[in-house]
């Protein structure tokens with residue numbers, strides 16, 4: 413394992429990035445900014461109170477009322493300015509992501525690039541919020557649908573994409589004419605302060621209402637204030653299925669809208685015809701990358717019996733060489749887990765897998781003494797899809813299962829509660845198409861000859877079943893952030909009532 417920076421060095425690096433972005437950290441109590449690199453606290457921060465949260469929602473609601481009548485292409489200018497500021501501060505924000513989420517440098521830079529990309533996408537979208545014209549059954553009538561801004565969007569986000577998830581929601585919501593109140597993960601407050609400050613600067617620069625964005629810092633309690641407030645028209649919540657199970661019904665009880673992006677338990681099928689060189693690269697990136705802490709991380713490998721031994725041997729060889737340690741070190745490919753609790757959950761899952769008949773082929777040990785939670789990514793061969801394999805453990809564990817027929821592979825693939833991302837490695841075109849067909853993968857994302865992680869912002873992102881069913885980012889996901897009105901216009905002097913009924 414490579415040597416680590418000290419907490420004091422991380423503190424100084426964080427402060428320098430925050431200074432350049434324009435955040436003056438006001439230290440306080442109630443919330444800690446910490447770094448998984450050393451496992452120690454960086455600064456104490458003040459959490460948002462319940463009254464402040466309600467006030468923030470009220471202000472955002474007021475700002476929305478002005479913003480909704482601002483022409484959409486003008487709203488796009490705000491998001492363009494945010495994108496420019498993100499370009500200028502890409503490295504600063506990436507530093508904070510590495511410090512607080514433990515992502516290796518290339519992934520942290522990649523996360524900020526996603527933010528820039530979604531801003532570009534949203535600017536284009538600001539001129540394309542199309543409704544449609546529908547053939548009316550009545551003469552002299554026009555039937556159409558129009559899309560209007562929705563209101564305040566509450567964004568609740570997870571630690572593992574501390575900035576990108578906010579930007580996917582916020583860039584789209586702003587061009588759609590909404591205001592945003594953001595409750596980020598309590599584990600990544602500095603990234604949130606920095607992202608929020610960049611948007612504040614864009615708001616100042618373009619003269620848009622300042623209260624179009626508000627940040628609430630704190631744990632789930634402040635998130636609950638957002639969830640229960642009837643002024644919040646849409647709650648877009650990203651995190652564990654446990655969180656979604658609590659948030660979904662609460663928002664539904666007040667007839668609010670909800671967009672849920674929850675846990676995944678993603679699988680890749682490796683067929684006998686697969687290009688194994690390609691497969692090994694795709695599998696290791698998806699399973700061990702981000703230390704297994706992506707919602708799209710590859711967790712289950714379903715391999716044809718004829719190639720299973722060979723593939724597992726090659727994976728074990730690559731896993732044995734993975735550089736683990738300081739995420740700022742250019743050579744590192746696997747950084748720390750977010751907390752000790754995450755490492756404990758990984759150890760418990762490995763114990764359970766072995767009790768259920770699994771055999772650890774590679775990795776699985778915790779490295780270093782104390783400090784950050786560094787672990788070796790693990791490959792575990794399982795005799796069947798047991799209870800632990802059907803759960804999402806948010807750590808780098810790859811369970812390997814074998815299959816004989818394609819039907820069996822698809823059945824195993826779909827037999828889990830989650831439905832986010834999936835892929836198949838095959839050179840058989842029929843098999844590839846069958847995997848993508850109606851009775852193939854049941855996930856929101858299904859890929860061929862590429863891994864399960866690393867989605868592009870241009871597509872709609874989200875999953876089925878316990879993943880929550882929401883879609884955000886590209887394609888027509890913007891519709892979740894607007895309300896639809898169906899308009900009938902009669903341009904004649906007669907009223908065509910159904911069945912020619914007359915009330916006169």
Ligand code: NAD
Nearest residue numbers: 570571596597632635636651652655658673674675676707
């Ligand atoms: P988490 O569920 O612990 O927390 C997510 C957010 O929800 C945090 O901001 C937290 O404070 C808040 N929260 C928790 N309970 C709440 C409640 N009752 N009311 C309101 N807010 C509440 O998740 P995490 O550990 O930060 O992130 C990891 C999880 O997120 C994994 O399951 C991962 O798969 C999932 N995830 C999903 C996606 C996706 O797009 N599908 C993306 C990233 C992460």
